[in-house]
Amino acid sequence: MSPSSAAAQAAPSTVAGRIAQLVRVFERVPYSVLAIPLRLAVATVFWNSGTTKIADWAATLQLFEDEYKVPLLPPDIAAHIGAGIELSTPVLLVLGLLTRPAALVLLGMTTVIEVFVYPQAWPTHIQWAAMLLVLLCRGAGAFSVDHWLWRRFGQAGNA
Numbered sequence: 578m579s580p581s582s583a584a585a586q587a588a589p590s591t592v593a594g595r596i597a598q599l600v601r602v603f604e605r606v607p608y609s610v611l612a613i614p615l616r617l618a619v620a621t622v623f624w625n626s627g628t629t630k631i632a633d634w635a636a637t638l639q640l641f642e643d644e645y646k647v648p649l650l651p652p653d654i655a656a657h658i659g660a661g662i663e664l665s666t667p668v669l670l671v672l673g674l675l676t677r678p679a680a681l682v683l684l685g686m687t688t689v690i691e692v693f694v695y696p697q698a699w700p701t702h703i704q705w706a707a708m709l710l711v712l713l714c715r716g717a718g719a720f721s722v723d724h725w726l727w728r729r730f731g732q733a734g735n736a
Contacts (some may be wrong), residue, residue: 681709
């Protein structure tokens with residue numbers, strides 16, 4: 578570390594110095610810590626939707642017939658697929674198990690919802706997509722079953 582940067586870290590006397598110090602603190606937050614709320618936030622959205630679907634299956638089927646019209650799929654099959662995805666992938670995300678595949682499936686589902694069901698809801702869907710893209714690209718982080726499995730078995734083939 579250069580003497581000037583050491584001095585800047587030791588006693589930031591200007592507003593810019595204090596802001597720079599705060600930025601350095603934020604930059605030290607590990608991705609693994611940031612991934613936890615991402616996983617929980619996305620899981621909560623889809624879990625709540627899935628549990629609502631199974632709470633009143635007749636209403637769910639009616640919604641898929643009238644409002645959630647998905648091309649190429651009959652409403653009852655689309656309802657089963659939707660509920661299955663919404664009840665399984667959140668569990669995977671919370672555990673951090675198969676995080677990337679789960680994020681990819683939910684990203685696909687979000688795309689279908691945006692394009693075919695609620696195109697006007699893009700402000701919400703882009704938030705879901707942003708969180709899912711981070712999880713798809715970076716994974717679940719160190720506090721996950723994926724990480725444990727990779728450490729346990731992933732490098733065994735490389736040894």
